[in-house]
Amino acid sequence: MSSGNTAVMPWRPSGKRRSLASPGMRTAAQRGHEVRRLRDMLRAAVQGGRYPDGQLPGEAELMAAHRASRATVREALSLLRAEGLIERVQGIGTHAVVRPADERLVEAHGVIRPDQHSLLNRRTRPRLLDRSEIAAPAVVADRLGVPAGTPCLRLEYVALHQEEPVWLATNYALFPEAARLRDCPFVTDWYALMADAGVEFGQSEFIIGAEPADPLVAAVLGIAPGAPVLVTEQTIADPAGRLFDLAFIHTRADRFRFVSRGTRVPGREA
Template identity: 70%
Template sequence: MSAPVRFNSRVTPRTPAGNARCLWSGGVRGASRAHDVRRLRDLLRSAVQGDRFTGGQLPGETELMAEHGLSRAAVREALALLRAEGLIERTQGVGTHAVAHSVSTRITEAHGTSSPSPTSLLNRRTRPRVLDRSVVALSAVAAERLGAPAGIPCLRLEYVALHEEEPLWLATNYALFPEAEKLRDCPFVTDWYALLADAGVEFGASEFVIGAETADPHTAAVLGVPAGAPVLAIEQTIADVSGRLFDLAFVQTRADRFRIVSRGTRNPMLEELA
């Protein structure tokens, strides 16, 4: 029972039931095919997005059938779901390959409160395509969110973050003055935190409300994904060193390219592993 860690494991334990991989059932057992397909899809998606298949090559259908105790049709259905998501490609006679993997960014880097690692996307590795840089009246919704009066001027700075010419996220910032004045006049060369630093704008805290959306046709076109594609949606507020909010941003991130890693510890000894 203790084979080395490897994909395509052919270990087949003896089972009490018909399903090759079930060792014990506690009475509640959702063995329906739809559940099985979803579970396999989730496991394979995790490995694809995490770039954990050697050379990007997925196990063959027969191997997946044996490992998961599933029919060929169920395996094919799971692979079809991943293909529809644009995560894998299947070529007759060649096999199944991961098309791309997502980049995982530590949440503290995304907050701008820890130094980006050398390989991080936030280490000046993106460049902005600015869509809008204008001073507009602060809308009531944004005003309420920032705790500022509606109608005062704010800098709307909207851009697409590109990495190797591929769009990664679309961000619309509403920045209050006096910070807005510095941001308005400063060249925007890489990422938002670099812009803040270059403009001499200090900040004290950054908050995210993280959700998911699907891309409307226009957002999809900007991000280079099909309409209806999943988007990781981050609503961000940034406070100055005294806690006063000066920026509200709506960030729509390609879910097939970007994920956020967060870690909570109860044992301070484990902090170092983060």
């Protein structure tokens, strides 16, 4: 990939250039880096829907486009297959299994009306696992700033999109909001439920991490144990800033990604 072939690299290498060794002298570590870089690029293309109909180019084309050896291309494809992102069908070729929904964080926070095509715009339906009143466990109470044992509603559901589980959420909501969330039909998504129940909110906070699905989460989401999952801890505050909901959300990483944008304010030093 960094071959120094001037026929395809028509500019003068800088004096500070640090080349990889020539192809014949690649170490195992360098080969590993090449496979990893190619895998990153192909994953971005597959997940970003950049191949028409999800059909990946053939090996020869990938080798040319990425100046990679056949072995490197095959190893990168094999990693994507192991992730479940692509499938190879004999005689037809390699194609993307599914493209994840890329959802803007502002929409996920519910603070703007989601785009018409967003999964978050009433396009999921809940499979309810639990909607019962409990005494807030210590951790929940501590996070929401109330005494342990304060009554709360535990509302737990799997969000289905086209009958397929996408995320699993356990909400712990305080009263008085809890009463409205308990008594209102839960038809599509959480923000629709809040709106239908007349529950106003002012701010949402996410803490976003990742986990390999343990057997319990895997069983609920219908994925293999070890499959990648985004874990989001959400708190929701009312317009006055009082926290009234804490949620733990496990989202299939093969079906969902968060999109976030930051814009620099001119004249404000970063």
